[in-house]
Amino acid sequence: MSSATDRLNAILIDLPSKKSQWEKNVVNPYVRAYDMAYDNYQKTLQAQAARDRMVAELFVLAASVLTGSVMMAAFASSSLRVLAGKAMLQTICNNNLNRTFNAIHAINKSETAMFALGGVLDAAKSLAGKQVQAAVEDLTKSPPIAASPSALNFLTRMMDFVDANHITLHGIVRGVIDDKTMSDDNKLKIAELMTQTPFWNAPASRRVDETSLSQKMEMLFYMQAVLDSDFLVDTINVPLGTPDMAPSQPIEMSRKPIDIMPSSPNYPKLGAQKIGNGRGWEQTRSVEYNSLGSAIRNRINVVSKMVTGVPFYAENGIMASMFERSSDRRDQLLKAEQIITRLALQTRPKQFTDVVTL
Numbered sequence: 001m002s003s004a005t006d007r008l009n010a011i012l013i014d015l016p017s018k019k020s021q022w023e024k025n026v027v028n029p030y031v032r033a034y035d036m037a038y039d040n041y042q043k044t045l046q047a048q049a050a051r052d053r054m055v056a057e058l059f060v061l062a063a064s065v066l067t068g069s070v071m072m073a074a075f076a077s078s079s080l081r082v083l084a085g086k087a088m089l090q091t092i093c094n095n096n097l098n099r100t101f102n103a104i105h106a107i108n109k110s111e112t113a114m115f116a117l118g119g120v121l122d123a124a125k126s127l128a129g130k131q132v133q134a135a136v137e138d139l140t141k142s143p144p145i146a147a148s149p150s151a152l153n154f155l156t157r158m159m160d161f162v163d164a165n166h167i168t169l170h171g172i173v174r175g176v177i178d179d180k181t182m183s184d185d186n187k188l189k190i191a192e193l194m195t196q197t198p199f200w201n202a203p204a205s206r207r208v209d210e211t212s213l214s215q216k217m218e219m220l221f222y223m224q225a226v227l228d229s230d231f232l233v234d235t236i237n238v239p240l241g242t243p244d245m246a247p248s249q250p251i252e253m254s255r256k257p258i259d260i261m262p263s264s265p266n267y268p269k270l271g272a273q274k275i276g277n278g279r280g281w282e283q284t285r286s287v288e289y290n291s292l293g294s295a296i297r298n299r300i301n302v303v304s305k306m307v308t309g310v311p312f313y314a315e316n317g318i319m320a321s322m323f324e325r326s327s328d329r330r331d332q333l334l335k336a337e338q339i340i341t342r343l344a345l346q347t348r349p350k351q352f353t354d355v356v357t358l
Contacts, residue, residue, distance in 0.1 A: 003184070004188045005177055005187070007187075007188060008187060011191060011194050011195070012170060012173055015199075018166075019202075022071060022202045022203075025203045025205060025206045025208070026068075026072070027162060029210050029213070030158070030208055030213065031151050031155045032151070033210045033213035033358075034214070035151035037214040037215070037217035038151070040218050041058075041221045041222075047295040047299075057083050058221055059149070060082050060089075061089060061093060062217045062220055062221075063076035063079065064076040064077075064093035065092070065344045067344075067349060068208075068347050068356040069349055069354060069355045069356065070104065070114050071165075071199075073097055074111060074113075074161075075115070075157075077097050077114075078112055078161065079157070080093060088227055088259050089224065092340060103348055103350055104118075104119075106119075106352075110136060110140070113168070114198070114352070115161075115165050115198050115199055116135075116139065116169055117132075117169075118198040118352035119196070120194075124190065127182075127186050127190055128172065128175070128179070128182065128186075131172045131175030132172055134171070136168065138168065138171070139168045165199050172194070173191075197352075198353050207356070207357045207358065208357075213358045215306045216343055216358075219303050219339065219343070222296070222300045222312075223340050224336075226336040230287060230288070230329070230330075231255050231257055231258060232287060233254070233255050234252070234255075234284070235251065235252050235283070235286070236253055236283045237281055238251055263337055268287050270330060271326070272284040287326060288326075300313065301313055308339065312336075
């Protein structure tokens with residue numbers, strides 16, 4: 001048996017231990033942190049007597065912002081289908097993932113193969129194109145998965161993801177071993193490339209502070225709720241009597257979520273903007289904000305102090321929130337966007353094999 005085959009067989013033997021390291025040191029702590037964050041989030045909503053929206057996408061939000069490694073970024077990228085119809089959430093997740101892949105110079109590469117192969121994808125293709133192409137194609141074939149916000153759901157999905165990447169590398173290495181047309185020199189090059197992949201460079205110890213990560217996740221969930229609180233409202237003022245003399249009665253014609261980030265120059269202008277009029281009536285469009293309620297605001301301040309060191313809202317009581325102006329509410333949306341961006345930057349890997357402490 002050649003030295004190249006010996007080296008590749010040794011890699012096959014060690015691959016399961018790399019899989020176990022990813023599961024033990026990243027997957028399990030990440031899911032436990034999510035479970036704690038989601039539980040606190042649910043308790044706060046129940047205290048507010050509010051019914052939560054579908055929240056199967058919350059884990060994808062956390063994974064796309066608090067990446068820490070190429071593994072989580074690739075997992076989030078493969079999970080974006082959960083966000084169908086959630087335009088604001090899609091914007092946040094896509095922006096953060098694009099910045100993450102750009103930071104590690106993964107531009108114009110297959111994001112689904114980034115965890116398995118990372119920066120060696122092109123080099124591996126040039127040496128073993130047939131084996132790499134087949135393995136990557138299998139990796140990208142994933143039927144729809146039933147999504148729910150439970151920790152068990154995400155644990156199994158992440159385990160499936162790690163398993164799929166393990167199978168991909170195993171398939172490449174086994175295919176190279178069995179390829180009688182490939183020279184031993186090229187097989188040794190493939191063996192060396194495999195040891196440079198993100199999957200192979202699994203963290204030897206736990207990099208996740210579950211309590212800290214849980215607090216950051218919970219903060220993300222609330223910041224998304226803040227960003228979801230603005231609406232564009234069209235109102236028509238209809239006269240109660242004769243058009244010239246009677247007061248008018250405002251009637252709401254439509255209310256739509258605003259799917260533009262508050263920092264965008266295209267964000268709607270504050271104040272009532274006239275969009276139509278006739279004799280005695282006029283139609284206006286304005287930005288309105290839903291209140292999250294005192295229980296949620298109080299919890300946001302508690303979590304904000306733990307994550308950022310300062311409260312999110314001014315701590316001057318419930319009465320102050322009742323008299324907040326539209327400009328105050330937009331400032332809160334801007335602040336929420338800035339916190340999400342800051343958390344993403346703090347946990348973004350800079351290299352394919354980085355595993356940032358979360």
